[in-house]
Each structure stands twice: as structure tokens, then as C-alpha cells.
Amino acid sequence: MLCIAEANRRAALGHDAVREAFFGERGLSELELHLVYLRATRQDDPETPYKNIVALDDNGAVLHHVGYGRDVPAGESLLLDAGATYLAYCSDITRTWVKPRGESGATFKGLVDAMEEMQKGLCASITSGHKYEALHDASHRGVSKILSEAGLVKASAEETDEKGISRAFYPHGLGHSLGLQCHDVGCATVKPRADNPFLRNTSVIEPKQVFTIEPGLYFIDGLLAELRRGPHGALVDWTAVEALSRYGGIRIEDDVLVTEGGIHNMTRELLPRGGGGA
Numbered sequence: 001m002l003c004i005a006e007a008n009r010r011a012a013l014g015h016d017a018v019r020e021a022f023f024g025e026r027g028l029s030e031l032e033l034h035l036v037y038l039r040a041t042r043q044d045d046p047e048t049p050y051k052n053i054v055a056l057d058d059n060g061a062v063l064h065h066v067g068y069g070r071d072v073p074a075g076e077s078l079l080l081d082a083g084a085t086y087l088a089y090c091s092d093i094t095r096t097w098v099k100p101r102g103e104s105g106a107t108f109k110g111l112v113d114a115m116e117e118m119q120k121g122l123c124a125s126i127t128s129g130h131k132y133e134a135l136h137d138a139s140h141r142g143v144s145k146i147l148s149e150a151g152l153v154k155a156s157a158e159e160t161d162e163k164g165i166s167r168a169f170y171p172h173g174l175g176h177s178l179g180l181q182c183h184d185v186g187c188a189t190v191k192p193r194a195d196n197p198f199l200r201n202t203s204v205i206e207p208k209q210v211f212t213i214e215p216g217l218y219f220i221d222g223l224l225a226e227l228r229r230g231p232h233g234a235l236v237d238w239t240a241v242e243a244l245s246r247y248g249g250i251r252i253e254d255d256v257l258v259t260e261g262g263i264h265n266m267t268r269e270l271l272p273r274g275g276g277g278a
């Protein structure tokens with residue numbers, strides 16, 4: 001646990017430096033932001049626990065975007081998923097920042113703020129003895145509520161969840177165990193339910209487990225095209241979705257240690273904000 005906490009401290013230096021650079025006067029490319037992160041964490045690229053994901057604008061919709069753009073784009077949103085190692089133990093942290101311009105910028109910032117509240121609520125609800133998969137299900141109800149309240153889906157939160165519409169916007173699992181590997185092995189000894197194929201943590205939550213909590217909401221062309229063609233396509237406000245697609249997506253990820261009474265969030269004590277505006 002102490003090693004993962006130290007890996008979080010190191011990664012937090014990089015997240016702070018990149019956030020400051022992103023909101024600075026001069027626009028930076030993804031490659032420059034990646035180098036800012038490496039410099040602040042004193043890591044060479046192969047020393048990071050996984051390739052940094054530095055995604056500006058619509059690249060945020062690519063879940064593992066690791067090709068760093070050399071040009072400076074509009075730079076209205078940044079999804080940074082980057083960790084550090086300490087004595088071989090890993091941290092794995094994601095933050096999403098936005099410089100909101102115009103109506104769609106304000107809507108996207110509203111989505112980031114809502115995801116931030118939802119992610120914090122999930123962290124606060126972690127209880128030993130409960131299944132991690134139930135938390136994953138709760139995260140889908142949360143994303144469904146956000147999609148419904150923002151008017152992106154013209155259905156109640158309950159209907160959005162029941163019809164599985166959130167799965168086109170949030171296609172990955174809520175998180176995974178963390179330790180000597182970024183996707184560690186301890187919490188995935190049984191298969192998830194068939195409707196949660198990408199969930200990497202299927203454990204019953206117990207003290208001393210360390211795992212990530214990383215819900216997301218993205219505008220991924222291929223998945224949205226499939227949703228549009230399918231039986232629930234008419235429930236989506238496609239004009240609004242198209243206006244938001246240039247922001248790519250949102251993910252907010254913390255590393256938590258389960259304790260007897262709840263959790264110790266090793267990330268938030270260093271990086272209190274999961275994302276948002278400057």
C-alpha cells in the first residue's frame with residue numbers, strides 16, 4: 001500500500017504539471033504534454049506503468065490513444081490517463097479538463113462536473129462484503145442519469161439504463177485491481193456477467209484490496225453509429241451528440257485502498273479534483 005501511495009504521489013506531480021500546461025497561455029501538442037508529464041515525474045517513457053494516454057479534443061474518444069499528436073489542435077478538452085511506478089508498484093490516474101467555449105463547451109463541462117460527482121459518490125459507497133460488479137452496475141445507472149438529465153437521451157434514467165443505451169457511451173469496466181501490474185490479477189478470478197464483458201474486477205470487496213474507480217462517458221463514432229441504427233436510436237438527440245463529439249470523452253480515475261470502514265482514496269488526497277474547468 002505504501003508503494004502504491006508513493007506511486008500516486010509521483011503521478012500527481014505529472015498530473016498537476018500537465019493541467020497547468022494545458023490551461024496555460026500557449027497551446028501545446030499531445031507530444032509536448034506527454035513530455036511535460038515525463039519531466040515532472042522524472043520517468044522515461046518505458047518506466048511508466050503503461051503508455052501515457054494524452055488525448056486532446058476528439059482523441060479522448062479513443063480509449064487507449066497513445067499516438068501523441070505533434071500539431072497543436074483547438075485543445076478544448078484533455079483526457080490524461082497516466083501513472084507512475086515506485087519499487088515496481090503502479091498508480092493509474094485519469095483526469096479530464098475542459099476549456100469551455102460556446103454552448104456545447106458549457107454542456108461538455110456540465111457532463112464533466114456530473115461525472116465528477118458521480119465518481120465521488122461511487123467511491124463513497126464502497127463497502128466491504130459487496131460485489132464490485134454491483135458498483136459497476138451502479139456506475140451505468142449513474143451514466144444513464146447523466147445522459148438523461150443532459151437531454152442527450154430522451155428517456156428517463158431508468159429507461160436509459162434498462163435499454164442498455166449507456167453501454168454505447170461507456171463501453172469499458174468500472175475498474176481493475178492495481179498492484180505490481182496496472183491491470184493486476186487478484187480481483188478477477190471469476191468471469192463477469194455476460195452483459196459486463198469488459199469488467200476486470202469481479203471480486204467481493206474486502207479490506208486491503210486496491211483497485212481503480214474509473215467511470216467514463218465518450219462519443220465513439222463506431223459505437224454511436226451502431227446505437228443510431230438499432231432499436232433505441234430514435235431516443236438519442238443526435239444533433240446534441242454530434243456537437244459534443246469534438247470533445248472526445250470523459251474519464252475520471254482514482255486508486256483506492258479498501259479499509260475496514262470504507263476506503264482510503266490514495267489519489268484524491270493529492271489531486272482533489274477529478275476534472276472540470278480551470
Ligand code: GLY
Binds near residue numbers: 050081082182
Ligand atoms: N490506465 C489504463 C487502463 O486502465 O487501461
Ligand code: MN
Binds near residue numbers: 092176212214253
Ligand atoms: Mn485504469
